[in-house]
Amino acid sequence: MTTASSASGTTAIEVAGLTRRFRVRSRGFARKEVTAVDGLTLTVGAGESVGYIGANGAGKSTTIKMLAGILVPSAGTVRTCGLEPVRQRRELARRLGVVFGQRSQLWWDLPLAESYRILAAVHSLSPQRERERTAELVERLELGEFLATPVRQLSLGQRMRGEVAAALLHSPALLVLDEPTIGLDVLSKQRLREFLLAERAAHGTTLLLTTHDMGDVSRLCERVLLVDRGRLAYDGSLAGLSKTVGARRVLVVDLAAPAPDLLGVPHAEHLGSEGGGLRQRLAFDDAATTAAAVLSAVSERVEVRDLSVEEPDVEDVVRRIYAAGGR
Amino acid sequence: MADPALRGGRTGWWRPYRAVLASRVRAQTSYRGSFALDLASSVLIGLVELAEIWVLYRSVDALGGLDLAAVLLVFGIADTAFSTADLFVGHVDTLPRYLRAGTLDVFYLRPQPLLAQLVTSEISVRRVTRIGVGLTALVVGLAVNDIAWSPLVVAFLVVVLVASTLTFAGLFVAAAGVQFFLVDASEMTNAVVYGGRYAATQPASVWGKPLVALFGFAVPIAFTAYLPVVALLGLPGAEWLPSWLGWLAPLAAVWTWAVALLAWRTGVRHYQGGGG
Numbered sequence: 001m002t003t004a005s006s007a008s009g010t011t012a013i014e015v016a017g018l019t020r021r022f023r024v025r026s027r028g029f030a031r032k033e034v035t036a037v038d039g040l041t042l043t044v045g046a047g048e049s050v051g052y053i054g055a056n057g058a059g060k061s062t063t064i065k066m067l068a069g070i071l072v073p074s075a076g077t078v079r080t081c082g083l084e085p086v087r088q089r090r091e092l093a094r095r096l097g098v099v100f101g102q103r104s105q106l107w108w109d110l111p112l113a114e115s116y117r118i119l120a121a122v123h124s125l126s127p128q129r130e131r132e133r134t135a136e137l138v139e140r141l142e143l144g145e146f147l148a149t150p151v152r153q154l155s156l157g158q159r160m161r162g163e164v165a166a167a168l169l170h171s172p173a174l175l176v177l178d179e180p181t182i183g184l185d186v187l188s189k190q191r192l193r194e195f196l197l198a199e200r201a202a203h204g205t206t207l208l209l210t211t212h213d214m215g216d217v218s219r220l221c222e223r224v225l226l227v228d229r230g231r232l233a234y235d236g237s238l239a240g241l242s243k244t245v246g247a248r249r250v251l252v253v254d255l256a257a258p259a260p261d262l263l264g265v266p267h268a269e270h271l272g273s274e275g276g277g278l279r280q281r282l283a284f285d286d287a288a289t290t291a292a293a294v295l296s297a298v299s300e301r302v303e304v305r306d307l308s309v310e311e312p313d314v315e316d317v318v319r320r321i322y323a324a325g326g327r
Numbered sequence: 328m329a330d331p332a333l334r335g336g337r338t339g340w341w342r343p344y345r346a347v348l349a350s351r352v353r354a355q356t357s358y359r360g361s362f363a364l365d366l367a368s369s370v371l372i373g374l375v376e377l378a379e380i381w382v383l384y385r386s387v388d389a390l391g392g393l394d395l396a397a398v399l400l401v402f403g404i405a406d407t408a409f410s411t412a413d414l415f416v417g418h419v420d421t422l423p424r425y426l427r428a429g430t431l432d433v434f435y436l437r438p439q440p441l442l443a444q445l446v447t448s449e450i451s452v453r454r455v456t457r458i459g460v461g462l463t464a465l466v467v468g469l470a471v472n473d474i475a476w477s478p479l480v481v482a483f484l485v486v487v488l489v490a491s492t493l494t495f496a497g498l499f500v501a502a503a504g505v506q507f508f509l510v511d512a513s514e515m516t517n518a519v520v521y522g523g524r525y526a527a528t529q530p531a532s533v534w535g536k537p538l539v540a541l542f543g544f545a546v547p548i549a550f551t552a553y554l555p556v557v558a559l560l561g562l563p564g565a566e567w568l569p570s571w572l573g574w575l576a577p578l579a580a581v582w583t584w585a586v587a588l589l590a591w592r593t594g595v596r597h598y599q600g601g602g603g
Contacts, residue, residue, distance in 0.1 A: 022600070070435045072599045086599065093438040105433040109354050121346030122437050167436075 012174045012206040013044040013067060017076035019230075020062050036062040038230035039076065046173065049200060049207040051221035051238070053214075053317070059230040060210040064178055067208075068098055081174055094123065097167035101179035104159070105166050108152045112143060112162045115151065116169055123170035137165040141195055157188030164192065168199065175199075177209040181216055193219050215311040218286065226317070239287050241317065248283040250310040251294050255280065256303035265297045343439055344447040355452050365453035373410075373460030376528070377402065391530030392562055396471040398530060400560075403465025405527035405552035408491030410461050414454040416446055416496040419503040420520070423513055426506065431598070442500070442591055472560060483559065483574075490576040491527075491551035497583030498523060498546065504590030507597050523548045532565035543568055550579035 018040040023031050037059040044050050054060050065071040066078050069085030069092055078085055081095040106115045120130040138144055141161045146154055154162065160180065167175060177196075181189045193216065199205055211217060217224060217238055224241050226234035234241055250271065253262075258277040263270050267289035271281040284294050291309050298304060356362050380402055384395040393401065422445065425431040434444045474480060502516035509515070526534070526542045531553040534542065542548035549568055557564040558573025 020600075065432070068432075068435055070432050070599065074600075089435060090438040090440070093436055096436070098436050100429075100432065103429050103433060105436065107350065107354075110350060114350055118343075118346045118350055122343040122439070124342065124438075 014079040019075040021074045051217035054227035097172035174206045254306040370456040391532035393530040400468030401552045403468045406461030410457040412495035418449040487555040490580040493580035497587040501587035504594035507594030547579035
């Protein structure tokens with residue numbers, strides 16, 4: 001393990017010219033080739049936290065499958081945790097954790113506690129390591145209340161926390177999360193994000209997550225990779241992405257009484273009003289201001305009864321980046 | 328990263344498999360009522376198939392050179408071997424479901440070979456009563472036939488039972504390998520696997536030529552019970568299946584597994600899309 005950790009010490013993911021083509025049946029027996037991932041080249045350093053975003057069908061899941069050794073690349077090279085995923089899959093399994101938002105790695109008819117006992121055996125954890133790690137994850141993810149409940153009876157939020165613990169039980173150096181917050185309520189999302197931040201701070205775990213939720217990206221990721229039609233369209237910070245495409249959040253305020261359009265709020269743009277000015281929508285840029293600043297500017301002028309903040313949508317960001325690029 | 332010194336400890340290679348299997352057994356036996364029903368229905372199916380043979384032999388004294396006593400022995404060996412294989416490996420025919428739901432990908436995230444994980448992912452405990460039916464037929468069959476007992480005969484029976492169980496297990500695995508290509512082909516593979524089980528309980532001498540080609544050699548079903556019984560009882564056997572072939576039951580198991588592992592390997596390659 002000493003040599004192994006030094007091999008994966010600097011780069012978690014190294015991908016060069018990675019390409020994956022699928023043959024799909026188009027009509028009848030005719031087949032056509034579809035390129036899901038197209039000459040992807042990127043490096044993720046150990047300890048980084050990266051958001052891998054893109055529209056549906058952009059090639060995110062295909063990339064993850066190649067990183068995990070499930071799919072063989074059509075062309076190019078891939079190294080995950082310093083290993084060749086397909087050839088060294090079993091060794092890689094000890095260093096990689098994956099949470100598939102849509103696929104469970106828990107046993108649906110068993111309680112979480114038993115699933116973790118089995119997974120500890122699967123990863124050959126020592127009894128001491130198993131006890132410590134399970135206790136740590138149960139405490140941090142607040143799993144204690146439903147540890148003895150069969151998985152099929154858990155709520156989606158509870159199950160997702162259970163899945164994350166399952167993927168982290170063997171303390172992988174790299175954690176890949178495929179749509180981890182899909183379908184979760186606001187509170188569950190928040191808890192999961194806080195946990196992932198704490199886990200990363202405590203163990204230096206590298207995070208790679210695909211998501212449609214820009215909230216996930218802005219709170220968890222230092223770096224954003226945007227993939228479009230299998231190609232890397234952007235690699236940099238979220239602030240830079242927002243600057244490029246103007247991905248703005250939207251503050252929606254419900255007022256006590258109808259008011260004229262709230263124009264001239266600093267760093268905010270009035271998008272529209274409904275109900276004769278009872279509900280108004282203001283877009284603002286995270287890089288220039290905060291939701292609180294916009295709200296207080298609004299509150300000086302009118303009485304706010306209720307509010308919500310809409311996160312920019314990944315699909316929207318993708319659309320804008322191509323609009324900006326003149327496509 | 329985990330401290331390497333803290334890994335290991337209980338590192339028997341079987342520990343991951345044992346942990347899964349033990350939990351599956353607990354899960355299946357925890358609902359006592361339904362488990363008891365499963366056990367009972369399993370026994371019933373075995374008895375119905377046994378009764379079928381008995382009914383057949385009410386109207387004929389011998390079929391394909393085997394009398395009722397001999398055919399009971401064939402049934403006993405075939406059914407014990409098949410049910411044992413079914414208990415340990417039979418659930419691999421759920422692979423199409425895993426493929427459709429994408430849950431096979433989860434196996435890729437664990438540091439054990441895929442096939443070993445799939446085989447040990449489940450165990451059909453309810454089949455134990457079915458094995459009981461087969462064993463009963465086998466014991467009765469051994470008692471009512473005129474067998475010159477010797478250590479060699481005992482060894483022969485043990486080898487045949489192990490080899491036949493492995494042959495059927497290999498059939499299940501080969502069928503699973505094919506599923507990678509033909510996701511909805513379980514009807515076809517079931518025809519070979521369960522048809523093979525049924526054919527195994529019959530005297531192969533009554534088969535027509537196409538059946539001999541299929542279940543005599545391609546899928547060596549005749550080697551699981553019929554040929555060993557013919558060899559054991561010193562019967563003449565069929566002209567294209569001489570009775571000394573009964574000694575080659577282990578070879579049939581090796582052949583089946585060679586085909587099974589090839590089918591599995593090709594199937595996995597196809598799934599991963601690495602050309603194949």
